[in-house]
Amino acid sequence: xxxLVGISGGVDSAYAAKKLMLEGHEVEGAVLIxxxxxEVDAAHEAAESVGIRLHEIDCTCEFEEIKRxxxxxxxxxxxxxxxxxxNERVKFRILYDYAMANGFDAIATGHYARLxxxxxxxxxxxxxxxxxxQTYMLYRLPQEILSRLVLPLAEGTxxxxxxxxxxxxxxxxxxxxxxEICFLPEGNHTEYIESVAGKSPEGDFVDYQGKIIGRHxxxxxxTVGQRKGLGISLGERVFVTEIDxxxxxxxxxxxxxxxxxxxxxxxxxxxxxxxxxxxxxxxDVKLRYTAPLxxxxxxxxxxxxxxxxxxxxxxxxxxxxxxxxxxxxxxLGGFIE
Numbered sequence: 001x002x003x004l005v006g007i008s009g010g011v012d013s014a015y016a017a018k019k020l021m022l023e024g025h026e027v028e029g030a031v032l033i034x035x036x037x038x039e040v041d042a043a044h045e046a047a048e049s050v051g052i053r054l055h056e057i058d059c060t061c062e063f064e065e066i067k068r069x070x071x072x073x074x075x076x077x078x079x080x081x082x083x084x085x086x087n088e089r090v091k092f093r094i095l096y097d098y099a100m101a102n103g104f105d106a107i108a109t110g111h112y113a114r115l116x117x118x119x120x121x122x123x124x125x126x127x128x129x130x131x132x133x134q135t136y137m138l139y140r141l142p143q144e145i146l147s148r149l150v151l152p153l154a155e156g157t158x159x160x161x162x163x164x165x166x167x168x169x170x171x172x173x174x175x176x177x178x179x180e181i182c183f184l185p186e187g188n189h190t191e192y193i194e195s196v197a198g199k200s201p202e203g204d205f206v207d208y209q210g211k212i213i214g215r216h217x218x219x220x221x222x223t224v225g226q227r228k229g230l231g232i233s234l235g236e237r238v239f240v241t242e243i244d245x246x247x248x249x250x251x252x253x254x255x256x257x258x259x260x261x262x263x264x265x266x267x268x269x270x271x272x273x274x275x276x277x278x279x280x281x282x283x284d285v286k287l288r289y290t291a292p293l294x295x296x297x298x299x300x301x302x303x304x305x306x307x308x309x310x311x312x313x314x315x316x317x318x319x320x321x322x323x324x325x326x327x328x329x330x331x332l333g334g335f336i337e
Contacts, residue, residue, distance in 0.1 A: 002026040003150060004099040005108045006091070007054060009042025011172040012110030015165040016152040018050045020108060028104075030055040030095060034063040034086075035183040042172070049171035059094045066090060067183060071196050074189070074220045077243035078319025081137075081289070082181060088140035096145050106148045113138060114154040115146065116271075116329055122146035123271035126328040129157040136289050139323045139333035140268050193220050203248035205232055208241065216250045219243050224317040225256060258313030262287070262296075264306040264322055264334030271331040275300045283324040283331055287316040298324060298332075306334055 005017040007029035021027045029052050031043035047054035066086045073080035099107045112132040114125040124135040166173035180187045200218025214232045226240045239256035279300045284293040295311035323333035
């Protein structure tokens with residue numbers, strides 16, 4: 001097959017390209033220029049060390065939507081995961097469109113996930129290396145993209161892949177993984193939001209009864225579940241339990257009890273078709289990227305909503321994603337309300 005591999009400059013995408021070449025595929029790379037921090041030079045160095053041609057694709061205009069969504073979510077007291085939105089709307093979409101328009105048979109990336117086929121549908125499944133599994137980040141990919149996607153790193157661990165990359169002379173073999181939001185490499189998300197939308201106004205900290213107990217420095221500085229960096233001393237440990245963007249209040253409580261009911265919006269389906277009528281299924285759910293799986297009864301609605309009843313109370317924040325699995329395979333997922 002002729003395969004276009006997304007090249008970031010890191011070891012994962014570079015080794016994915018090399019592995020496909022060793023399997024006999026015709027491989028070329030593409031670096032997606034999304035913002036001023038895109039590491040184009042590193043991508044070229046990685047592609048050269050692998051021995052493939054590299055295409056540069058400018059998608060800075062398309063990426064503006066991701067940045068707008070990021071700002072709007074925080075302003076509305078939600079905690080977004082921009083990588084999930086970007087994978088769906090920019091990264092994989094543009095890579096796929098470019099590949100299909102230029103004679104490629106498939107696209108590939110260095111993500112840690114497996115692809116499976118279930119009753120004629122394509123779905124993502126957890127890979128061998130559970131510490132690096134990235135199905136949570138990719139759950140919104142549609143069938144047309146999954147049908148043309150190759151994921152060479154489904155087998156093997158990160159340490160094994162680094163070792164094999166070094167043996168094959170790949171320049172990025174020992175390059176550190178990025179830990180920050182790609183367009184905010186310094187990690188100052190509040191500074192960025194205020195540079196775009198203006199200063200977040202100060203407001204009141206309140207207790208669970210609504211009594212004012214202090215002043216906060218702007219709701220974009222807080223997220224549900226936070227207990228550090230609150231800037232207030234109450235003589236006991238407290239958590240952010242609610243953020244109200246209309247009243248501009250942040251509720252603090254000494255108890256951060258979990259909840260058993262989760263409402264989802266904008267649900268997408270992968271390993272199972274979307275329901276034509278109200279349906280109830282029992283699945284495993286992941287409520288954060290690093291969270292363990294929890295059993296849940298999911299009531300699914302044809303209009304893209306879902307309500308989950310968890311087997312045990314869990315902590316989560318509005319704006320994040322809930323991804324539901326059956327035997328490690330992604331069935332569906334949506335945004336937490």
